[in-house]
Amino acid sequence: MNPETIVVIGAGLAAATLVRELRARGYDGVLRVIGDESALPYERPPLSKGFLQGADEVADFTVNTAAWYAENHVDLRLDTRAISIDRKHQHVVLADGTTIDYDALVLATGARSRLGGSEPMAGHDLPGVHLLRTLKDAQALKEQITDGTQVAVIGSGWIGMEVAASSRALGARVTVYSPDDLPLAKVFGERFGHHLLELHQRHGVDVRTGTRVQGIELVDRHLQVVSDAGSSRAEVVLLAIGAVPNVELAETAGLEVDRGVIVDASLRSSDSKILVIGDAAQAFNTRLRRQLQVEHWDNAIRQGKLAAATLLGADESYDWLPYFFTDQFDLGMEYVGDAKATDETVVRGTENEFVIFWLRERRITAAANVNIWDVNDTLRALVGREIDPARLADDSITLEEL
Numbered sequence: 001m002n003p004e005t006i007v008v009i010g011a012g013l014a015a016a017t018l019v020r021e022l023r024a025r026g027y028d029g030v031l032r033v034i035g036d037e038s039a040l041p042y043e044r045p046p047l048s049k050g051f052l053q054g055a056d057e058v059a060d061f062t063v064n065t066a067a068w069y070a071e072n073h074v075d076l077r078l079d080t081r082a083i084s085i086d087r088k089h090q091h092v093v094l095a096d097g098t099t100i101d102y103d104a105l106v107l108a109t110g111a112r113s114r115l116g117g118s119e120p121m122a123g124h125d126l127p128g129v130h131l132l133r134t135l136k137d138a139q140a141l142k143e144q145i146t147d148g149t150q151v152a153v154i155g156s157g158w159i160g161m162e163v164a165a166s167s168r169a170l171g172a173r174v175t176v177y178s179p180d181d182l183p184l185a186k187v188f189g190e191r192f193g194h195h196l197l198e199l200h201q202r203h204g205v206d207v208r209t210g211t212r213v214q215g216i217e218l219v220d221r222h223l224q225v226v227s228d229a230g231s232s233r234a235e236v237v238l239l240a241i242g243a244v245p246n247v248e249l250a251e252t253a254g255l256e257v258d259r260g261v262i263v264d265a266s267l268r269s270s271d272s273k274i275l276v277i278g279d280a281a282q283a284f285n286t287r288l289r290r291q292l293q294v295e296h297w298d299n300a301i302r303q304g305k306l307a308a309a310t311l312l313g314a315d316e317s318y319d320w321l322p323y324f325f326t327d328q329f330d331l332g333m334e335y336v337g338d339a340k341a342t343d344e345t346v347v348r349g350t351e352n353e354f355v356i357f358w359l360r361e362r363r364i365t366a367a368a369n370v371n372i373w374d375v376n377d378t379l380r381a382l383v384g385r386e387i388d389p390a391r392l393a394d395d396s397i398t399l400e401e402l
């Protein structure tokens, strides 16, 4: 491909990794990045963990410094929103009406927080009700959580549970509302769900499982979370009920879109001049032989690098397994693979330090290491193999010996 001008819409982790990789591979054409946030592209995982707890500074998780963009001649336009793509004339239209021409365009628009089901949840826009997607969101949330603050977290997904843990670390009183019987068990199985529930309960989080929230109200200047189990007061509410990929630009431009924008194993969309990376992409994974939309840190980095390869004509493809990590209280977990909720699970290890394997027709579909470190690469190599479940569970056989 080797285009003269590459324009990237979205200035998040995938975009920042892409431009870094392009320059590292010797690309010397024009590079422009358009992002609607004010901060230099940063990594989001610390927003619900170290940054919220006060342990990490923004500079610690900023991908490239301002000096790097300047020295590498990357035209980074922050606080700038792209509003449409004109594929015929190959330009992007910005909110101020100006246009930017491209030879190749990369969409790295990420995702946004979900507000509700078909309708936004009642009260989502009340003062004191927060979402957590951006640094600005995290700063606003952090300002409101101190010792003794009553925090209500709606949703028991990764971000909800991480914020619950971080809020407890700050001394807040925390309630988590979950429609499920166990947090995250639908994807990660009951063993992990129980472990997570007990971990949070042990640290004083009031996890209200099987409780559906109808909305948030303001009563006598206090927030009330209204659920099918009644109403409870809160000073701060976090709405953490999932994310929605930002695909509207692609959709309006006539690209093929499902949950994410459909791209091939080289990350090219139905218009070969437009690539899509990160949370917004639904790419063909050659290893799993299906389209995959992944909202994880590792994926944004790897797809940023892969897009650079594609743009420069290298023959590389989306062939890796999804990887994910979380940190909550003293729990650290890494997951690699692509399990389904219906897969059988096998666990090895002790109460607090264990490995979970997921199996379908005796073949390992995924594995997670909980409070055990430096084994994820070994687990990655085991995914796809057929191994007797009894051996998987047998701790006297090392992971390497499997």
Ligand SMILES: Cc1cc2nc3c(=O)[nH]c(=O)nc-3n(C[C@H](O)[C@H](O)[C@H](O)COP(=O)(O)OP(=O)(O)OC[C@H]3O[C@@H](n4cnc5c(N)ncnc54)[C@H](O)[C@@H]3O)c2cc1C
Pocket (backbone or CB within 6 Å): 009, 010, 011, 012, 013, 014, 015, 034, 035, 036, 037, 043, 044, 045, 046, 047, 048, 080, 081, 082, 083, 108, 109, 110, 111, 132, 133, 134, 159, 246, 249, 277, 278, 279, 280, 294, 295, 296, 297, 298, 300, 323, 324, 325, 326, 327
């Ligand atoms: C609080 C939080 C914690 C997380 N923790 C973990 C974790 O522990 N482990 C893990 O694996 N993953 C985690 N993730 C997920 C991970 O951060 C994402 O997968 C990753 O950020 C995706 O990168 P991206 O570049 O695709 O999108 P993003 O990082 O979302 O960046 C996209 C950027 O594009 C901008 N944009 C969108 N549309 C436009 C437009 N039209 N014009 C201009 N700019 C636009 C957006 O505002 C945003 O700045 C977490 C996410 C959040 C929010």
